[in-house]
Amino acid sequence: MINSLLGWMKELVILLVDAVSGMGYAGIVILMFLESSFFPFPSEIIMVPAGYLSSKGEMSLLLVILFGLAGSILGALFNYMLGLKLGRPFLLKWGRYMLINERSLAKAEEKFNIHGEIITFIGRLIPGVRQYISFPPGLTGMNVNRFLIFTAAGAGIWVTVLSLLGYYIGNSEALIRSYLHEITYALLIFSIIVIAAYIYFYKRKTKRRAKQIHSAKSTKR
Numbered sequence: 218m219i220n221s222l223l224g225w226m227k228e229l230v231i232l233l234v235d236a237v238s239g240m241g242y243a244g245i246v247i248l249m250f251l252e253s254s255f256f257p258f259p260s261e262i263i264m265v266p267a268g269y270l271s272s273k274g275e276m277s278l279l280l281v282i283l284f285g286l287a288g289s290i291l292g293a294l295f296n297y298m299l300g301l302k303l304g305r306p307f308l309l310k311w312g313r314y315m316l317i318n319e320r321s322l323a324k325a326e327e328k329f330n331i332h333g334e335i336i337t338f339i340g341r342l343i344p345g346v347r348q349y350i351s352f353p354p355g356l357t358g359m360n361v362n363r364f365l366i367f368t369a370a371g372a373g374i375w376v377t378v379l380s381l382l383g384y385y386i387g388n389s390e391a392l393i394r395s396y397l398h399e400i401t402y403a404l405l406i407f408s409i410i411v412i413a414a415y416i417y418f419y420k421r422k423t424k425r426r427a428k429q430i431h432s433a434k435s436t437k438r
Contacts, residue, residue, distance in 0.1 A: 242280055246288040253292025253348060253372070260289075261397060264376055268383020282373075282380045289372035290365065293341075293351040297364055300355025329357040334367045335415045341371025342404045374404075 240247070248263045264285050271278040329336070333354055340350025354364045378400055 241276070242284040245281065245284045246291070249285050249288025249376075250292040250295070253289045253351070254295040260285075260375070261379055264379035265383035268380035270383075271380070272384045278380060278384055282377050285376040285380065286369065286373050289341075289376060290369055293368045293372065294361075294365070296349070296351035297355035297361070300352040301358065302355075304352065304356040326357040329353060329359060332419075333357070333359045334363055335412065337364060337367040338371045339408045339412060341368060342375060342408050344401055347371070347375065378404075 245263060245267055249260065252258055252260045252263060264281070267276060267281045267285065268278065270276045271281050337350060337354055337359075341347045343350075351364075351368065353359075382397070382400070
């Protein structure tokens, strides 16, 4: 049954790509919107071919990247709004069965409002996570402007990498698969480094702030 379901999804993806490919840049936006929202499928099947077409002069590489990024942001915003409008009321109504109450949700919101930017940015770089990372910011009510900035930063890296991959080796499926594995590992290592740096500087900032508060209290005494 799993094989038949995967086969059906593969055929559906092919139909979607074929149906929208003739629409040019608008097709890139539509497919990347779907990839980032409720119908996740590999963004490689969108951006790599588009990058290859730009190498042949049929599309502009810059516009391919910009329209791919636009579709990613729109799809992410769709998921954000779902989390914002439906997620919180749902959890408040039914969360008691999962030991979730308004107080625990408020704590989660507070934590996400502190660290939400780095989570959103890194989440856009991790396979299997990037399509769903937009739900938590909406669920916790993260500021939409901050959400969009860090979503665009993460999605921009991924879209640019795929487009350049298609531009330079888009006619070799074997090379693409090989490089995608290497790129995925590189992005995971990059994510770990960014997280480690963030934790280090966040702890330094917290300690500095604590010392300033302690110093201010000592001065008042």
